[in-house]
Amino acid sequence: MSVFFISGIDTDIGKTVAVGAMARYLLSQGRRVITVKMIQTGNEGFSEDLQKHRAMMGVGLLPEDREGLTAPQILPFPASPHLAAKLAGRPVDLAAISSAVATLAQRYEVVLVEGAGGLAVPLTEDVLTVDFAAGQHWPMILVSSGRLGSLNHSIQAMEMAAARKLNIVGTVYNWCPQGDPTICADSRRMIGVFLGRYGHRQVVVDLPEIRGGGDGVASVVDFSPIFGACDDGD
Ligand SMILES: Nc1ncnc2c1ncn2[C@@H]1O[C@H](COP(=O)(O)OP(=O)(O)OP(=O)(O)O)[C@@H](O)[C@H]1O
Numbered sequence: 001m002s003v004f005f006i007s008g009i010d011t012d013i014g015k016t017v018a019v020g021a022m023a024r025y026l027l028s029q030g031r032r033v034i035t036v037k038m039i040q041t042g043n044e045g046f047s048e049d050l051q052k053h054r055a056m057m058g059v060g061l062l063p064e065d066r067e068g069l070t071a072p073q074i075l076p077f078p079a080s081p082h083l084a085a086k087l088a089g090r091p092v093d094l095a096a097i098s099s100a101v102a103t104l105a106q107r108y109e110v111v112l113v114e115g116a117g118g119l120a121v122p123l124t125e126d127v128l129t130v131d132f133a134a135g136q137h138w139p140m141i142l143v144s145s146g147r148l149g150s151l152n153h154s155i156q157a158m159e160m161a162a163a164r165k166l167n168i169v170g171t172v173y174n175w176c177p178q179g180d181p182t183i184c185a186d187s188r189r190m191i192g193v194f195l196g197r198y199g200h201r202q203v204v205v206d207l208p209e210i211r212g213g214g215d216g217v218a219s220v221v222d223f224s225p226i227f228g229a230c231d232d233g234d
Pocket residue numbers: 008010011012013014015016017018049115116117118174175207208209210211
């Protein structure tokens with residue numbers, strides 16, 4: 001079994017769309033895959049990100065969705081998890097997240113775990129997202145894009161991960177409609193260079209615009225450079 005942690009350089013960078021597209025690709029390859037939104041803020045009783053994953057996978061709710069395993073922490077206030085938890089009057093239960101993912105990893109070949117926001121988002125007052133993922137020894141897939149400012153955030157994420165021996169096994173370079181083509185192309189090149197300098201895998205997969213809201217995406221994006229290269233999630 002393989003668990004992959006999907007984080008990004010920021011909120012709204014495209015993690016949900018990337019997870020949905022990767023899950024769709026893995027299904028097309030006959031792999032038994034499930035996705036998780038490890039902590040969802042801004043919803044009550046459901047996870048909008050998880051719903052998007054399922055729509056993009058072209059599947060309905062799975063038994064594990066009904067069991068609550070795929071969205072183990074849901075908090076109503078749309079903010080950083082540490083604040084959403086404070087406002088809800090209950091702490092984020094990190095053990096519940098790791099336990100849910102471990103259970104799913106017993107049942108599925110590949111588990112894709114989406115974080116909340118960017119890599120340095122505080123899950124609690126003391127634990128950053130990057131610390132938690134490193135502690136779980138989950139290989140990471142980073143979502144970035146060519147928008148101006150992305151280089152700074154991307155290289156910071158690489159450094160943070162490397163400092164905690166958190167291995168970036170692939171980078172999804174997301175569609176960037178407002179980006180300058182020259183900047184997009186050079187930023188993609190520089191991201192590749194710095195992935196290598198920080199000891200991460202220099203695998204970058206382009207994610208195009210997923211049209212039609214992405215539900216049941218017609219075309220399958222080829223993520224074989226990421227998943228073919230690390231079947232066992234090493
Ligand atoms: N490749 C894409 N094609 C079409 N729309 C996209 C693409 N990437 C991102 N979007 C759109 O941009 C918005 C933000 O994307 P998304 O929800 O995936 O971000 P996120 O990183 O998961 O955010 P969060 O931190 O809240 O989880 C959404 O409306 C999404 O549909």
